């Protein structure tokens with residue numbers, strides 16, 4: 267089996283002629299937590315949307331299990347991964363319906379959906395929330411519903427876009443535990459976009475630094491954090507680059 | 510003044526004694542306009558969703574046509590359908606002129622652009638991240654569209670109500686293609702015109718009251734939906 271869940275080759279994205287991502291070559295090992303670190307506005311969210319096939323790159327390729335995307339397999343591939351957005355967008359229905367959504371569209375039967383949803387809500391600590399309206403939850407609860415909604419699908423790859431930005435410390439702790447739990451429990455490859463060094467340090471096995479549209483360093487997380495080769499990462503760690 | 514008061518009194522009597530003739534007209538109106546709105550939503554909602562959610566050549570043209578037809582003069586629609594259905598017209602052999610079917614056709618044509626254009630606005634009002642979330646969670650194109658429609662359900666219901674309000678009150682097309690035949694094509698609007706012309710204000714007023722009540726309910730409904738949305 268190919269050791270890389272995802273690999274990109276010269277992946278680039280322009281918006282209105284502006285180069286946001288410039289020829290990224292990423293290698294994301296299967297079953298690991300991979301942090302994409304970089305300042306706000308650098309293109310982390312754009313990168314995750316490209317990897318999740320929600321947008322087309324301007325140029326370059328993405329390989330899943332070493333294979334390029336074939337248009338007739340798009341849906342199948344799409345169903346092996348999912349993205350939790352920076353601002354959780356929940357459907358305007360109950361918590362239950364939100365978490366059940368991905369299973370419903372896959373045509374799973376009612377009983378199995380009910381079981382999985384119940385289990386997932388327990389894991390994210392929202393046991394009795396099934397019938398609540400999703401739109402009325404607090405930010406932290408919404409984010410946990412969004413994670414439960416992704417988790418029930420037991421995806422091979424899970425993209426998390428700054429899952430704890432704007433959350434209180436308690437919810438940050440809950441979500442970080444969840445990230446580790448999902449990776450451990452389902453062997454899910456997790457790609458975590460964050461501008462928070464400390465979070466990356468707490469969670470990630472591997473890290474890539476995104477700076478001015480390029481990957482300036484990539485590799486084992488501990489090594490990068492303790493002895494970065496690129497001076498800019500050091501300045502980043504020391505807090506001299508403002509995020 | 511007296512005859513207005515007398516008319517009002519008689520109008521309420523007709524309504525409260527469940528006068529057969531009056532209620533035949535009311536139910537016929539509701540049936541014809543209801544059917545037309547049902548058909549128009551089968552056409553208008555998918556059209557609105559298609560144009561609102563997908564990029565394709567001709568999209569701008571369809572939007573413009575929809576918006577133009579929004580204010581289609583009802584008599585003109587009536588005239589065109591008349592030309593098609595009259596015995597010398599291309600569809601004359603169907604014998605549909607002066608039938609409820611002809612009226613339903615006319616009202617469907619009137620309501621479709623309204624429901625289409627408002628559905629378009631409704632789906633465009635849905636956060637684009639909803640679409641992306643649905644796709645990311647594994648929805649097919651059709652499932653994604655249905656999800657967006659579900660998110661827009663309040664605004665789409667408002668579109669249906671607006672379409673209904675337009676057709677149940679219109680008179681031009683109903684008169685031309687329906688012919689105002691008692692018991693089959695005489696609806697509230699045409700009956701009001703006729704009875705007023707004859708000087709029989711009681712029935713006209715009774716129907717006017719119902720029509721106003723419906724218009725009021727429609728607007729109250731729209732107002733309520735607006736509030737729910739916020």
Ligand SMILES: Nc1ncnc2c1ncn2[C@@H]1O[C@H](COP(=O)(O)OP(=O)(O)O)[C@@H](O)[C@H]1O
Nearest residue numbers: 281282286304305306307308309310311312313
């Ligand atoms: N759909 C879009 N259209 C135009 N510009 C975009 C779009 N999405 C993102 N951008 C731009 O790309 C840059 C990177 O954005 P983003 O990926 O959101 O950064 P972050 O690293 O904070 O997640 C920003 O300058 C943003 O304005």
Ligand SMILES: [Mg+2]
Nearest residue numbers: 310311352428
């Ligand atoms: Mg972002």
